[in-house]
Amino acid sequence: MTARLPVFPLGTVLFPGLVLPLHIFEDRYRALVRHLLTLPEQPPREFGVVAIRTGWDVAPTAPDGRPLPEDDVTLHEVGCTAELRQVTELPDGGYDIVTVGRQRFRIDSVNRASAPYLTAEVEWLPDPDPPDQAGELSARVTAAFRRYLGLIRADPEDASEQLPEDPTVLSHLVAATAALTLADRQRLLAIDDTADRLRAELRLLSREAALLRQVRAVPVPLKELASPPTPN
Template structure:
């Protein structure tokens, strides 16, 4: 499996019909795709699928064998892991994603695009019942919060400013997008982080935070820190289009 990082060169794909919404059960079974990356809700994940077990998963998603065409992505705790055998090798909190587009290649590989949906907590792992792993999960919602009013608005402005500073330093103008003005507070931190090359542990921290204001504050601090690093070092990360193999060494695909 290769994570396709170039957002500005979309795949030519065959559309997959949108799945009907499922009821939000407390627990469920999800096919599991461990990666050396953290998937944040609302973001898109393009993948190149080539290993047999994940080709089978993709075929099951396309055919509707997997309910809702939804599977889980969870980060590996160690980049040295080559085969997952227990929960201790994975972070507890991951994110589900839904297959949106798929193109089957002549040799059986797939190029796919998925859309991240909702967070979950791993409770059990089945490594033998199917070619790919199946996880028992509990859905994770945000904590209820009282209206934050002006404080939330001010924090959002500061976070957006930090995001713009980072992106204008790191990327070309067509390599990033500012979140829409009407983006909900609960989603803003995820969208701001999506354009930035934050370390895995920082992205996991954002994923696990259940208080929307606290999550946005964390994102703001991380973006200010990273922009400061860029200014201090006088260096910029590689353009997104040149980062296509970041997940490859630790991939289970």
């Protein structure tokens, strides 16, 4: 099943269930918010958030103020819809909005001319029920994530926060909140199977924890390591 969505290119990856606040200042995306506000509240007012592969999420403008085509921007294929939950209109005509990720999709084609903002024909991606082994994997990821939090947070109590029991929800939370690269996050978003996503997160958390332990074992400040050696 396919659908056409307005698309917002960003330098971040949105996951289902995660909150994404945005400050809307560019004319094309102000137009997008105004369009969404004309729609009924049900079904949810949504647009697609897609991470930028190359290029800029804010294109230059022509002398008359119109945005130039975003031809220099290429997008990742997999994104996530953002449901508009809260809108605050600003005195300058911009908006502060709060959105929540809802559903993953894959881009089939992008239209750069039908609206001031990008639109795309998208295919919805499934979120199948987690397999039986996802429960065991979820417990292992929870333990690994707590150990990881213990390495990056000064207060041990911060690592004992409640984590979701649902394996799919947990997989999205870990992917969004661990200090991963955009490429890592994008790969996790593109994984359809919850168990496969949890397995990938176990490997990433192990990698990140090992790096953090190495940094802590360094006997001199990191800024000194970044300095060129002094000639003899």
